[in-house]
Amino acid sequence: MQYKDTMKSICVYCGSADGISPDFLSAARLTGLTLARRGLALVYGGGRTGLMGAVADGALEGGGEVTGVIVESMNTPALAHPGLTRLEVAPTIHERKRRMYELSDGYIALPGGFGTLDELFETLTWAQIGVHEKPVGLLNVGGYYDPLLQMLDRAEAEKFLFPEHRRSLLCHADPSRLLDLMAEHQHPHEAVKRWMRQG
Numbered sequence: 001m002q003y004k005d006t007m008k009s010i011c012v013y014c015g016s017a018d019g020i021s022p023d024f025l026s027a028a029r030l031t032g033l034t035l036a037r038r039g040l041a042l043v044y045g046g047g048r049t050g051l052m053g054a055v056a057d058g059a060l061e062g063g064g065e066v067t068g069v070i071v072e073s074m075n076t077p078a079l080a081h082p083g084l085t086r087l088e089v090a091p092t093i094h095e096r097k098r099r100m101y102e103l104s105d106g107y108i109a110l111p112g113g114f115g116t117l118d119e120l121f122e123t124l125t126w127a128q129i130g131v132h133e134k135p136v137g138l139l140n141v142g143g144y145y146d147p148l149l150q151m152l153d154r155a156e157a158e159k160f161l162f163p164e165h166r167r168s169l170l171c172h173a174d175p176s177r178l179l180d181l182m183a184e185h186q187h188p189h190e191a192v193k194r195w196m197r198q199g
Contacts, residue, residue: 006105007040007105007106007135007179007182007183008040008041008105009040009041009042009043009067009103009104009105009106010035010040010041010042010043010104010105010106010107010108010179010182011043011044011100011101011103011104011106011107011108012028012031012032012035012042012043012044012055012107012108012109012110013044013045013107013108013109013110013112013115013116013119013120013123014028014044014045014050014051014052014055014109014110014111014112014116015050015051015052015110015111015112015113015115015116016045016047016049016050016051016052016053016079016112016115017049017050017113018049018050020050020051020111021142023141023142024051024110024111024141024142024144025050025051025054026054027110027111027139027141027142027175028051028052028054028055028058028110029054029055029057029058029061030058030175031055031058031108031110031139031175032054032055032056032057032058032059032060032061032062032064032066033058033059033061033062033064034058034062034175034176034179035058035059035062035064035175035179036058036059036060036061036062036063036064037062037064038179039064040064040179041064041065041066041067042055042056042059042064042065042066042067043067043068043069043100043103043104044056044066044067044068044069044100045068045069045070045096045100045115046068046069046070046074046075046080046081046084046087046088047068047070047074047079047080047081048079048080048081048082049079051110051111051112052081053081055110056068056081056083056084060083060084060085065085066084066085066086067084067085067086067087067088067103068080068081068084068086068087068088069087069088069089069090069096069099069100069103070087070088070089070090070096071089071090071091071092071093071095071096072089072090072091072092075087075089097119097122100119101123101126101132104134105134106134106135106136106137106182106185107119107120107123107134107135107136107137108136108137108138108139108175108178108182109136109137109138109139110139110141111139111141111144111145120136120138123136124136124165124168124169127165127168127187128165128168130189133187134185135170135181135182135183135185136168136169136170137169137170137171137172137178137179137181137182138169138170138171138178139172139173139175139178140171140172140173141173142173145171149171152166152169153166162188162194164188164190165188167188168185168187168188170182170185
């Protein structure tokens, strides 16, 4: 199945830290703007700081729809974005991730830290075991994720990952090209069956 005509909303995972490189902020804003220009709704963590704020601002500037899902403890004036199309408040981090997953037809990870990596790998793991068939992309701004990609190549070489699953993490430095790759995504059903010992 290809997602060219079925992607309506994209979940973006990204860092909320301040004081980061302007290059990362520019890439996040461009990602939001690109989603809006393509008529894709943005789903994200609801924050106003760091890359979170930049991706939301870009989408809003482009006239796009933006849904934030924020955990209750972070729903404060200092952290929550005030200008979103819709802000949902979840009681726990787990509920927040579940809701972001439900609202989205695909997922993109921008640069970030522990939280971003947690969300990225949970989404990849669910695809690996067949929980979903949605495309997962990595925006590799300025080579930020090069060491991670090398680690995944090592995991594949050591037989911890099937090649099909390694290839299913789509990667590009340009958000428009990444979305093109995601639109052509084909889920590796046979690899899922092998991983789950079903065939």
